[in-house]
Amino acid sequence: MDFEYKIEGDDFTNAGAASSAVKKMLNQVGVRPDIIKRTVVALYEAEVNIVVHAYRGTIKIDIDEEKIHIRLEDEGPGIPDIDRAMQKGYSTATPRVREMGFGAGMGLPNMKSNADSLVVTSEVGKGTTVEITNYFN
Amino acid sequence: MESFHHALKFKYDLCMGCSHCTSVCPTGAIHVEKGHPILNPNRCIDCGRCYLACPVNAIYIEQDDFQTIYNYKYPVVLIPSIFSAQFPETINQCAILSSIHHLGFQYVYETEKSVDIVKSVINKQVTDSGSMKPIISTFCPAIVRLIQVKYPSLVSNLLLIKPPLDLTAMYIKKFLTEEKGIPAEDIGVFYVSPCAAKIAAIKSPVGDEKSPVDGVLNMNYFYSKVYRVIKQGVYKLREENDFHTLSKKSILWSLTEGEINNIPTGRNLAIDEVHNVSQFLDKVENEDVKNIDFLELRACDQSCAGGILCAGNRFLIAERQKKRAQKSPDEVLPEDNNLLNYKDYLVENIKVGKVYPRSMDKLDDNISIAMRKMKKSYEINDSLPQVDCRICxxxxxxxxSEAIVNNQATLKQCFFVQRILEQTDRLTTTEAMNIIKAVWGDKKLNKDSIKSLNLE
Structure with missing residues (x-):
């Protein structure tokens, strides 16, 4: 069963719409609460990333009996060095941004720790694709 | 899994089938059939929004028969401190207390007597780095149920300790048997409840086998009974006044911020009113808000001052309660509050059993059937008008759409679908009428007065 959500860059107020919808669906299917929580946290982090960094994006959600697969594709600046971005604490944020409590360099690592599988591919100047898979058992 | 016990009941003879209760329910627990509300016991959390919304008082809150207090040689009443704030300020505490005794109670206690003990346990948990954050208070039983049904992944954040009500009741029983030598079977502890949720929690405690409370009375009922005695002036004025043995903070405990104002460290938030709480818990579940240590969540606006069984205006009740707190001591010593001498016993028994998630959204126990139902319900929902008119x-x-996939309703119950079907000759007007009657009953659709109205 698949769903699609559109997401706009800069639209902070609506970030989280896909996470909330996914939460409801997984509850309806009867997925274990801790797995729902992990999935929602990873997806929310990814949603916010699009809002902050990209121009716009699409979220495709595919749920079957064993797993949920989420693919977030955005049009945006892309990530030059994915390996470094996956490291805890690595951040491109300026000191000013950090002072305000953002850009701690935990976005991708946090996503990773809440996903059974996380695949990030990116092309600088074009956009980033994030794929999150979580299994129900 | 056994259903929750509910203190909210419908009186069908008074119900006019308006469905206001259906619309305000925070968990979608009510739907209408044959002109009357039907409660889904697995969804209802006894928050009482429906009780407040009902225009004809067709919802009542069950309580024990007052006469049952006389089944005990020593009836004891346990009242929340908010009770005395129901009365006009001209009525003093002594008159209230004396009138309660006049009704037949041998002992009168306020539930907040044990707040100092609960407070110390909460503080310990908040400073304990090993505990799951945010710690969510279990003071309000409607919130505990809300989390069980709507936020199952947050169940493990609930602070599994007994509320002051249970601890004080335990103390009363121990004190009266051990110090006063009264046989346990002669003691009947009756709680005067400001809400339905606390009654439901006493009748089927969450995470606990049996409540130490023997009976419950509705606060608005008890208020009237006591007020009558005061007005008639038939009571004998008593010398002692057990009401003055509470600390400032204990008195404020059941008001909004009552719990968090006692926690000296960490980031702690208080949120009242069940829809506000829901909105906030959505954020907590997404980890949109992080680094919160303690959450005080209450189902009623103004917390217990806004309890659905309160007799007065919630803002005035809160005001009176604060005034009383101002006049109360910061600290109460064991010589003024004997319960504190039982601290070790109460702390030892403060834990409650495990609380389980019981998601209300699950469409089927079998995951592949649930998948199929979910898919179908989304397809159906896409074809519905999204007006949420409740005519179905x-x-x-x-x-x-969820009721349809569970075979509890049909698509033809939708007013818009009916019109479309009629236009394409797939449904007759008589059939459509019968479907609407099955939902709203015959009465609403047999109005002769409408037939005689001039519609031009």
Missing amino acids: GYQTCKAL
Whole structure:
């Protein structure tokens, strides 16, 4: 069963719409609460990333009996060095941004720790694709 | 899994089938059939929004027969401190207390007597780095149930300790048997409840086998009974006044911020009113808000001052309660509050058993059937008008689509679908009428007065 959500860059107020919808669906299917929580946290982090960094994006959600697969594709600046971005604490944020409590360099690592599988591919100047898979058992 | 016990009941003879209760329910627990509300016991959390919304008082809150207090040689009444704030300021505490004794109670206690003990346990948990954050208070039983049904992943954040009500009741029993030598079977502890949720929690405690409370009375009922005695002036004025043995903070405990104002460290938030709480818990579940140590969540606006069984205006009750707190001591010593001498016993028994998630959204126990039902319900929902008019008897179009996949409703219950079907000759007007009657009953659709109205 698949769903699609559109997401706009800069639209902070609506970030989280896909996470909330996914939460409801997984509850309806009867997925274990801790797995729902992990999935929602990873997806929310990814949603916010699009809002902050990209121009716009699409979220495709595919749920079957064993797993949920989420693919977030955005049009945006892309990530030059994915390996470094996956490291805890690595951040491109300026000191000013950090002072305000953002850009701690935990976005991708946090996503990773809440996903059974996380695949990030990116092309600088074009956009980033994030794929999150979580299994129900 | 056994259903929750509910203190909220419908009186069908008074109900006029308006469905206001359906629309305000925070968990979508009510739908309409044959002109009357039907409660889904697995969804209802006894928050009482429906009770407040009902225009004809067709919802009542069950309580024990007052006469049962006389089954005990020593009837004891346990009242929340908010009780005395129901009365006009001209009525003093002594008159209230004396009148309660006049009604037949041998002992009168306020539930907040044990707040100092609860407080110390909460503080310990908040500073304990090993505990799951945010710690969520279990003071309000409607919130505990809300989390069980709507936020199952947050169940493990609930602070599994007994509320002051249970601890004080335990103390009373121990004190009266051990110090006064009264046989346990002669003691009947009756709680005067400001809400339905606390009654439901006493009748089927969450995470606990049996409540130490033997009976419950509705606060608005008890208020009237006591007020009558005061007005008639038939009571004998007593010398002692057990009401003055509470600390400032204990008195403020059941008001909004009552719990968090006692926690000296960490980031702690208080949120009242069940829809506000829901909105906030959505954020907590997404980890949109992080680094919160303690959450005080209450189902009623103004917390217990806004309890659905309170007799007065919630803002005035809160005001009176604060005034009383101002006049109360910061600290109460064991010589003024004997309960504190039982601290070790109470702390030892403060834990409650495990609380389990019981998601209300699950469409089927079998995951592949649930998948199929979910898919179908989304397809159905896409074809519904999204007006949420409730003419089908359900709270929202989405709720109808879920009821359809569970074979509890049909698509033809939708007013818009009916019109479309009639136009394409797939449904006759008589059939449509019968479907609407099955939801709203015959009465609403047999109005002769409308037939005689001039519609031009």
